[in-house]
Amino acid sequence: MSKRTMxxxxxxxxxxxxxxxxxILLGETIYAAGDQGPAWRIRSGAVRLDRIAGDERSFxxxxxxxxxxxxxxxxxxxxxxxxxxxxxxELEPWLAxxxxxxxxxxxxxxxxxxxxxxETLALRAGEALDRVRQLMVLLARNRDDxxxxxxxxxxxxxxxxxxTMETVSRAISRLRKAGLLQKRGRQVSLKLGDLEFAGA
Amino acid sequence: MSKRTMxxxxxxxxxxxxxxxxxILLGETIYAAGDQGPAWRIRSGAVRLDRIAGDERSFxxxxxxxxxxxxxxxxxxxxxxxxxxxxxxELEPWLAxxxxxxxxxxxxxxxxxxxxxxETLALRAGEALDRVRQLMVLLARNRDDxxxxxxxxxxxxxxxxxxTMETVSRAISRLRKAGLLQKRGRQVSLKLGDLEFAGA
DNA sequence: CGCCGCGTTGAGCCACGTCAACATAGGTGG
DNA sequence: CCACCTATGTTGACGTGGCTCAACGCGGCG
Numbered sequence: 039m040s041k042r043t044m045x046x047x048x049x050x051x052x053x054x055x056x057x058x059x060x061x062i063l064l065g066e067t068i069y070a071a072g073d074q075g076p077a078w079r080i081r082s083g084a085v086r087l088d089r090i091a092g093d094e095r096s097f098x099x100x101x102x103x104x105x106x107x108x109x110x111x112x113x114x115x116x117x118x119x120x121x122x123x124x125x126x127x128e129l130e131p132w133l134a135x136x137x138x139x140x141x142x143x144x145x146x147x148x149x150x151x152x153x154x155x156x157e158t159l160a161l162r163a164g165e166a167l168d169r170v171r172q173l174m175v176l177l178a179r180n181r182d183d184x185x186x187x188x189x190x191x192x193x194x195x196x197x198x199x200x201x202t203m204e205t206v207s208r209a210i211s212r213l214r215k216a217g218l219l220q221k222r223g224r225q226v227s228l229k230l231g232d233l234e235f236a237g238a
Numbered sequence: 239m240s241k242r243t244m245x246x247x248x249x250x251x252x253x254x255x256x257x258x259x260x261x262i263l264l265g266e267t268i269y270a271a272g273d274q275g276p277a278w279r280i281r282s283g284a285v286r287l288d289r290i291a292g293d294e295r296s297f298x299x300x301x302x303x304x305x306x307x308x309x310x311x312x313x314x315x316x317x318x319x320x321x322x323x324x325x326x327x328e329l330e331p332w333l334a335x336x337x338x339x340x341x342x343x344x345x346x347x348x349x350x351x352x353x354x355x356x357e358t359l360a361l362r363a364g365e366a367l368d369r370v371r372q373l374m375v376l377l378a379r380n381r382d383d384x385x386x387x388x389x390x391x392x393x394x395x396x397x398x399x400x401x402t403m404e405t406v407s408r409a410i411s412r413l414r415k416a417g418l419l420q421k422r423g424r425q426v427s428l429k430l431g432d433l434e435f436a437g438a
Numbered sequence: 439c440g441c442c443g444c445g446t447t448g449a450g451c452c453a454c455g456t457c458a459a460c461a462t463a464g465g466t467g468g
Numbered sequence: 469c470c471a472c473c474t475a476t477g478t479t480g481a482c483g484t485g486g487c488t489c490a491a492c493g494c495g496g497c498g
Contacts, residue, residue, distance in 0.1 A: 089356050096363065098356035110349040113342070118349065119356070142313070144344035149310040149318065151348060155355035156289050156298035156319070162362040163296065163400045166486065192445065200363045205486055207446060366454070392477065402455060407478060 061129040068121040068129070069108065075117065076131045078107040082182055083127030086194060088120040095120065097197045100158045102180045106132050106147050112139075124190040162200045169199040170209040174219070261329040268321040268329070269308065275317065276331045278307040282382055283327030286394060287319040295320065297397045300358045302380045306332050306347050312339075324390040362400045369399040370409040374419070 061068075061078070069075055071090055080103050089098040098119055101107055109132070110118045133139055157176060161169050173195060174187075181187050189195070192203040199206065213219040261268075261278070269275055271290055280303050289298035298319055301307055307329070308317045333339055357376060361369055373395060374387075381387050389395070392403040399406065413419040 087352075087356070091360070096360060098359060099352065109345060110352065113345040113349055118353070139341055139345075141339055141341060141344060144341060144348065145309060145313040148344065148348055148351060149313055151351055151355070152287075152299065152310065153318070155351070155358070156287070158355070159298060159359060159362065160291070160296060162359065202487060203445080204447085204488085208486090211446075391475095403477080404456085404479085405454060408454095411478075 060131075061127075063123040063127045063129070065123050065125060068123055068127070069117050070120050071118055072116050074115060075108065075111060077109045077112055077133065078129040079132040080105050080107060081128040081130055084124040084177060084180055084190070085127055086122050086124055086198065088122065089118075090120070097200075100154065100161075100176075100198065102154070102176070103182070105150060105154060109147065124194050125188045158198075161198060166199075166201050166205050167209045167212060169201065170195065170206055171213065171218075173199060174213070260331075262326070263323040263329070264326045265323050268323055268327070269317050270320050271317055273317050274315060275308065275311060277309045277312055277333065278329040279332040280305050280307060281328040281330055284324040284377060284380055284390070285327055286322050286324050286398065288322065289319050297400075300354065300361075300376075300398060302354070302376070303382070305350060305354060309347065324394050325388045358398075361398060366399075366401050366405050367409045367412060369401065370395065370406055371413065371418075373399060374413070 060081070063083075068078070068085065080101055082103055084103075085101040085105075085107060086097060087099040087101060088095045101121075107121055107129070108117045108119075112133075161173055161176070163169070174189070177189060178187050190198075192206050195201075195206045196203045201209075210219065214221065260281070268278070268285065271288075280301055282303055284303075285301040285305075285307060286297060287299040287301060288295045301321075307321055308319075309332070310318045312333075361373055361376070363369070374389070377389060378387050390398075392406050395401075395406045396403045401409075410419065414421060
């Protein structure tokens with residue numbers, strides 16, 4: 039359960055009272071609901087949030103570069119959701135020292151959260167191919183520089199889009215055959231064309 | 239289109255520069271994306287948010303009692319989404335005078351928004367019957383007092399759950415035949431049993 | 439080596455979408 | 469009052485997209 043693989047270069051970082059350091063994770067749990075900790079800002083990568091609804095984990099939201107993670111901890115003292123890294127993630131603590139955030143900053147976060155929620159919701163409407171394509175577009179916008187894009191595992195993508203692994207796999211195969219996506223290396227690295235406008 | 243049926247007792251309220259009054263709408267547009275206006279707090283009722291994605295309207299979120307509506311207007315000067323009332327809605331302007339909201343208040347809103355987003359997302363996963371049932375539970379918790387519940391139109395429910403009107407209609411029929419729901423009068427008023435725990 | 443997690447592909451089936459007909463309520467004008 | 473229309477909801481028949489189940493390939497790891 040608590041198999042936290044810290045990909046950070048130096049210390050295992052067991053218990054820091056007020057962490058001011060940057061984190062780099064690699065596909066594992068960032069925190070669990072109920073844990074105590076600071077709020078984080080995503081410098082790069084993608085994070086999935088899960089909620090526990092009756093001993094069941096269910097996908098509850100997507101957080102991308104620039105989004106703030108676990109701000110509710112500043113209010114409640116603990117996190118409300120699980121947060122797991124999708125691919126590699128770089129985090130920085132939000133609000134370096136314990137200063138209160140400004141109202142304007144919080145309003146920006148609020149607006150960003152609503153926008154992201156709308157995008158995530160849209161990933162669960164329409165045909166399977168479109169959903170996967172939309173997810174690719176979202177993730178593609180999230181990468182920093184390289185034309186290469188690291189996509190999440192099939193299971194994650196399936197739960198995000200509310201499809202099955204098999205259907206997502208088939209959708210990706212079709213996108214690849216249509217030339218909109220190219221595999222580079224086995225697991226996850228892709229190169230994407232202009233699939234923003236592709237209908238069929 | 240602009241058939242705003244004000245259920246308020248007194249004035250038609252055509253144009254107020256800084257409205258400090260309460261609004262009561264009844265199933266029509268509250269504001270459109272791009273409009274200017276204050277932020278609102280929902281005293282009762284349910285509101286659907288829509289975003290315009292390429293000349294297409296798509297459901298972008300649900301706002302219930304206690305939620306704040308259009309807070310992004312405080313930041314951008316205009317609303318980001320369309321807002322339409324589902325059933326009857328009672329609003330009050332948020333932040334009576336133009337004072338800035340406190341950080342704590344904004345954090346509460348942020349947490350509430352994320353929670354609501356997760357709930358809305360869950361309405362688009364699983365089987366049709368479950369989705370509709372979940373939506374009922376959500377709306378049932380939203381009512382103030384009476385054991386009666388006014389449900390939205392089929393079209394709204396269909397777009398919220400990402401199903402078709404027909405499927406939603408059939409789901410409701412099944413819930414009614416299972417005794418979990420009872421119609422009172424034609425259009426919308428229902429009485430709900432303990433459908434929170436019903437599996438099949 | 440065997441095992442396991444992950445991805446791919448196929449076959450079959452079923453829940454849901456599509457299309458269509460009809461019912462009901464409300465509104466409007468005669 | 470009825471005639472008529474429109475919006476909304478209901479129900480049935482049918483087709484299909486995606487889910488289920490299953491087999492297999494591949495790579496990593498003990």
